[in-house]
Amino acid sequence: MRVLFVNPPVLPSGAVPPPLSIATLAAYVGPSCTSVRVFDGDLIFFDPAARTRHVLRERLTAELKEFRPDAVLVTSMYNNSAIAGLMMATVKAVDDTIKVLGGGPHFGAQPKETLRAVEYIDYVIAGEGEAGLKALIEAWVQGSDPSACPNLAWRENGAFRQNPKGELLDLSSLPNVWAASAGALNLQAYRDTISQTSPHRSIYTEAGRGCPYNCNFCAPAQFWDRRYRVKTPDQIAEELRYLHTAYGYDAFILVHDLLMVDPRFVRTLSKRIGDLRLPIRWMANSRTDLKHARDFDNLAKSGCWRLFYGVDSGSARIQRVMNKELDPDEAFDVVQSAVLGGVGAVCSFVVGHPEETAAELSASILLGARLKVAGAENVQFHRLRLFPPAPLAVGEKLTELLRNAELDETTLRLEYPLPEITAEERATIERNPRFYAGYFPPASKAGTAEEISQVELFFTQAIAFAPLTVYTLGQMSSVNIVELFQAHLAGYGFIDRYVFNPSDISIPRNWAALKTRLEAMAAAAELDVDEAALVSALLDYEDSRMRFVHRQPANSAAILWQDETAVTRSKVAVDRVIEAMLIGGRPDPSMRAEVTMLFKRGSDAVVVVG
Template identity: 30%
Template sequence: MRLALVTCFNADWHFGKVPSPYVPLNLLGLAAVARRSGHEPVVVDPTLALLEGRVGDGPEFHREVAELICESRPDVVGLTTMCNSYPQTLALARQCRELDPDVRILLGGPQASVVDVATLREFGWIDAIVRNEADRSLVRVLDRWAAGDDLAGVAGTTWRGPDGGPVREPAAPLLQDLDELPFPAYDLYPFERTLQDLAPVEAGRGCPYGCTFCSTNVFFNRDYRIKSPARLITEMRHLRDAHGFTRFDLVHDMLTVDRRWVLAFCAALLDGGQGFEWACSARTDRVDDELLATMAAAGCRGMFFGIETGSQRMQPLVRKRLRTDAVLPVIRSGTDRGISCTASLIVGFPEETTEDAVASLDLALDVLQLSPDTQAQMHLLAPLVGSPLYEEHREELRFDGHSSDISLFLLDEEEIATVTRHPDIFPSFYHIPTPHLDRDLAKAISAATYTCPTLFLALRTAGADLRQVLTGWTRWQHRHVGPEQLRPDYYLYGFVPDLCRYLAAEVLDGLGPCAPVLRDLMAYVELRYALQRRLTEEGTVFRAFDCDVRELSAALRTGGGLDVERVASDLLFVNLTVSRGRGYAFLEVSVPRTADPLVRPGDRLEIRDPVRQLLSRPELVIRNTSQRRAFAAKHHLTERHVTALGLRREPAGTATG
């Protein structure tokens, strides 16, 4: 059978980022087993199609993607599902059915697996769902449909029976020896068009832990499995030889559970002398200095740590059971060895208090201060079907239009109506009430970590009590931000300007001599926020600051203070965005400060042939037509950046502001 496998959407372009396709490792693995059994798979990536201009970012997006899918005249359309884009996946599936009434619609992946019966009951255009790991069940589904049979007895499936209702077959047994799997069909994905230099490789499956907020244990049944070092390295070599990759993301929820395996893998990498670099996920209590040193020597350059909460009181309540005082030493140890570390935290647990939430923010800021290369995430809690938290609180779920960033695909009115009708199918767009924590404060902590962490580092460094700052913010917000402003996209587009208004009015004056520096930093943060979210359409934006705001930002990321030298800095922001569907792209360049200023506020600036300049030289020649003079400013874009932003497609012309 002809099988079109469709990736999940990447919604980044909705909040200011250039659409970033990701390699659909799960689909490439399924394509390999389908092809081995004589079927004809193709892979369709809607995010890549958007990036390349083959579909538009507008009301016809789903229709255009469906037309793209149906171009290959598939017998079956298989869509993988995640909680964040499930409403859109179902809408896309409906468009495919309307274009081709005879095509079979098959869902798989984490979200459909846990809401299978409800999905078939409510959305009549879905024919079947392959639950959990589909390495075996997918082929059996395709074989049955090719023969004109139904799916009776096919383990691991939920299908539409003769009466139209859902039929749920028993679960399929898990594949224990992952080395049996063929290499994913990497040849079906156009790596060269995504400009990615990091390839994902499945290292294993399953996490043996039982955190209350996580639904992974449902999908993998807490059955920890991992490929042999030899098989994994052979797959990495294949990607190097076939596609030129030497950097890899080893996909496994918890790579370091088995210390002996990690040491054997590292030894094999070192013995082979491949020079590979790789990243993985781990727990801070399943690594130590010795293991981190070995991993770094073997090429580990990135680690993701799920911390979840900075409150020691909360750790056992969410069944994570980490020692919060051991988190920073572990991340520092990794950072010192050249491993870029990311700490992931969650705010909005039902038992959480304001003190607990601020402790999580403090830990996130501590992580960010270790190094410019460390990252911190702060997710709003999402009730995931199958997680212990969901099962305990499923009758309490509330919808206020603001969902966790893991479900941050902005919904239109029709999708909101669908989500609110079916909380059992789309619970990740809901929240669990937090009686001891103001939900607006939780939203602010999450938004601040993603949008303006250096500003909160500066406030903390200046001696501000973050608990008072945040509780003051919620009071100010309730007074000054009306319901009409608190749309679903508020924390993407409205939060930072309002936060800065609040800080200027009620906080900065109380910080004494630090206030002027903080005002400059706040203006810098707010301007970057506006540019990143295209809140301004200006081609060029010039700002003069009384201190070097970029040096200040860098100092704050390495534990420095606010006592930077008060050297004025002039910055020019150049908008290079090609189209709204591509997100934003802007340059930030320093303008030399001279006795006779090269740029004054209000001057008209012109950049001739920007693409040619970006491709051929490290500087932009900027003409100040108001003063009838020109100057050069260094830029930071590489040729790869220029290509990724689509600037190559633009005819040489003039960008003005």
């Protein structure tokens, strides 16, 4: 049995990560096959000149004719599912006797909708793929009836058929994924996409699956049946050792929906990684209410350089509505403690929940600004999207939320793996809102779908560049920061996503656009003279800092402007504003003062020298 795994392109930015789920499947079913191979569209699309349908079809056709697979399994994310359908059509055009299977976060979450929407697919592996795929391959090899295979869905005489789920996999039974899939996957080709100037060589590698919590917007927890499972610490440590010694990877994103849930496991894993005595580092997902996951000193000593926290809302009520149940104040304290303990933090918010008001969304934005000032490396705002099997995105709830939803063509175009979308592809997506629900954003009490999209775009970058200004303006404005922003959009127009690059927070052009809009928002905020002067002084300070950090020409406040050091004038005691933010206080005009600030390359410290 010859099996080809196909990873449709996702439009990578920068280095191409090896497809982890496909590598795991190839490693697991490889012993049951004569030969296994991986065709990765992302690796092809690493070359911008190759990002065309013609090249993709041509390369896949050549692969099919040379390898001659008996079965092709195509995985899918939501943004590459239409391209996955194109690749399936290519398979059938080359040889319509090849069995075509689908799986992954999209097809595997919606098997019935997939078989209805995707013409050239024969089978879908629903949910976790390893056991069902292995049983199916073995049935084909033995010539037995595959219809009893767990997790399998298919069409039969025009009707939909789906078998019951099998037992979830014992992850300790997995081999070293990267060593076992080496014959199918050329890791060196991925390693070679990393820039030689990059300080680290990063890779995603699996630590486990399943989050036991039940946030109503989250699809992965439901996909894995909310069962917390992990590989053994020895398995994980061995994969890290192998990847480092064989390929030079030294920064590991340990993939797990919520790895830090089990304190005994985390302690053992930290020790195993530390015992490797290799120059490597790792990061994982955590929650701010996991009291046992706050031993930041020991985590840092084991090489943990960053934790990802889904804070998700600054509103206690929305925390309850989302079924997240975090305390926003506790979340701030934990992130600050992590940073002080030597572990970086990335914080994420979900915005535009159907029940969220503008005031509650504003609370998230102001909390995000405080987290940035407390040392979070990155604060992200993500619009709520309807991805089954999240509780909000199934059954009658999904039907209700889609009732008046419209296709978000801007997001579709930004995420699409190809430079353009054909009219046929667009029409296919628009005709299938239940299948492509992620592109049909729900209404929110906080604003229209497009307004929430603009909040996501603007404030992710505004907080990266100007958290002091955003926070102070939000505290002093006569209306909340979201209402102020919406009024600004009404007067100045929406931000063009194609000009204002949402994927790169280091572009000076973006800062120029941000600064102009922040100035306009401040002018409309009904501030008194002293308040307006404070906001203006903060924006000037953040302009100076942005210019230094991103090696741009100095502004008129500069006294000394060198590559490693700069000295600049400021009309605000920035340290006092930061002190107020760290306690959730309100900056006030008394914080205005003529001071001199020192910037040093590589340091985030705020240094007042006079």
